[in-house]
Amino acid sequence: MSSIIRPSILNNNQSQLSRWHGYASTSLLELATVNLILDAAQHAISARNAFHLVLAGGTTPRHVYELLRTQKTDWHFWHIYYGDERCLPVNDTERNSQMAAQSWLNYINIPADQVHIIPAEQGAESAAQAYAITLNKIAMFDLVLLGLGEDGHTASLFPGHDWGTATDASPTLPVNNAPKPPPQRVSLSARRLSQTLQLVFLVTGSSKQQAVSNWKNGKNIPAAAIKPACGVDIFLEDSLQ
Numbered sequence: 001m002s003s004i005i006r007p008s009i010l011n012n013n014q015s016q017l018s019r020w021h022g023y024a025s026t027s028l029l030e031l032a033t034v035n036l037i038l039d040a041a042q043h044a045i046s047a048r049n050a051f052h053l054v055l056a057g058g059t060t061p062r063h064v065y066e067l068l069r070t071q072k073t074d075w076h077f078w079h080i081y082y083g084d085e086r087c088l089p090v091n092d093t094e095r096n097s098q099m100a101a102q103s104w105l106n107y108i109n110i111p112a113d114q115v116h117i118i119p120a121e122q123g124a125e126s127a128a129q130a131y132a133i134t135l136n137k138i139a140m141f142d143l144v145l146l147g148l149g150e151d152g153h154t155a156s157l158f159p160g161h162d163w164g165t166a167t168d169a170s171p172t173l174p175v176n177n178a179p180k181p182p183p184q185r186v187s188l189s190a191r192r193l194s195q196t197l198q199l200v201f202l203v204t205g206s207s208k209q210q211a212v213s214n215w216k217n218g219k220n221i222p223a224a225a226i227k228p229a230c231g232v233d234i235f236l237e238d239s240l241q
Contacts, residue, residue: 015227016224016225016226016227016231016232017231017232018215018231018232018233018234019231019232019233019234020216020234020236020241021233021234021235021236022236022237022238022240022241023235023236023237023238024237024238025237026063026204026237029202029204029235029236029237030063030064030067031067032235033061033064033145033200033202033235034064034067034068034071036143036200037053037064037068037143037145038071038073040053040142040143040197040198041053041073041074041077041078041142041143042073043142044077044142044143044197045074045077049077050077050079051077051078051079051142051143052079052081052138052140052141052142052143053078053079053080053081053141053142053143053144053145054081054082054083054141054143054144054145054188054193054196055080055081055082055083055096055100055145056083056096056145056146056147056155056202057082057083057084057085057086057096057099057100057147057155058096058147058149060147060202060203060204060205061145061147061202062099062103063103064202065099065100065103065104065105066103066104068104068108069103069104069107069108075108075109075110076109076110076111078110078114079110079114079115079116079138080100080105080110080114080115080116081116081134081135081141082096082097082100082116082117082118083096083144083145083146083154083155083187083188083193084096084118084155084156084185084186084187084188085097085117085118085120085127085156085185085186086120086156086182086184086185087120087121087123087124087127087182087184087185087186088120088121088182089121090121094182095120097117097118116131116134118131118186119131120184120185120186123184124174124175124176124184124185124186125174127174127186128170128172128173128174128186129172131171131172131186132170132171132172135171135172135188135192136171139195140195140196140197141195141196141197142196142197142198143196143197143198143199143200144193144196144198144199144200144228145200145202146193146199146200146201146202146223146226147201147202147203148201148202148203148208148211148212148215148223149208149211150207150208150210150211151179151211151221152211152214152215152219152221152222152223152224153221153222153223154201154222154223154226155187155188155193156173156175156178156185156186156187157173157187157189157190157222157225158175158178158179158222159179159221159222160179161175163189163190163222163225164187164188164189164190164191164192165189165190165191165225166191167191169189169190169191169192170189170192171188171189171191171192172186172187172188172189172192173186173187173188173189174186175187190222190225190226190227193226193228194226194227194228194229195228196228196230197228197230198228198230198233199226199228199230199231199232199233200232200233200234200235201223201232201233201234201235201236202235202236203234203235203236203237203240204236204237204240205237206239206240208236208240209240211223212236212240212241
């Protein structure tokens with residue numbers, strides 16, 4: 001593994017402290033992610049008897065979730081949230097909540113009332129309002145997992161859209177015209193995603209090369225708008241460095 005620490009100076013003159021960690025293979029990246037999640041859980045449970053984790057959607061984290069279901073930990077202390085969701089029926093397999101359930105959550109014993117699903121089937125506006133109430137019950141996440149799209153988007157924060165970076169931005173944003181299907185989504189805002197003790201981006205696949213380059217070169221892409229006080233860690237394949 002190779003690591004580089006780089007402060008990225010963005011258009012609003014506030015830097016995002018980014019730590020880039022390269023891995024020789026996807027499997028090594030996935031294993032490192034599992035170990036990081038378990039370490040964060042152990043620390044949070046020891047300190048506060050609770051671990052508040054925000055899950056990434058999409059294809060990149062799926063195998064991480066499959067690996068997690070075989071691990072030994074105090075699952076009953078875990079609280080699960082989602083960085084974004086697609087406005088589809090509850091059981092639609094394209095929903096992030098369904099992917100996480102089928103690859104991981106259905107196999108372990110986190111209490112059902114501690115898995116906080118975005119009610120995206122209600123539509124973007126209603127679901128965003130409802131999930132904001134859920135999020136307002138917790139001040140800080142322990143760990144946020146995010147991915148990176150080919151266009152630099154993360155969660156459902158897309159170029160050319162409101163990313164919710166203002167200090168008074170809502171914790172959730174309704175998305176009604178996403179550039180990829182489905183057009184209706186709900187996303188945590190950049191401000192709310194930044195309210196965490198640790199944040200990790202998982203980046204795999206050659207199609208992400210341009211987005212990574214733009215990010216490293218200081219372009220104002222959505223991923224660069226996430227600025228927790230702890231900085232961000234980017235786990236990526238060596239070929240993308």
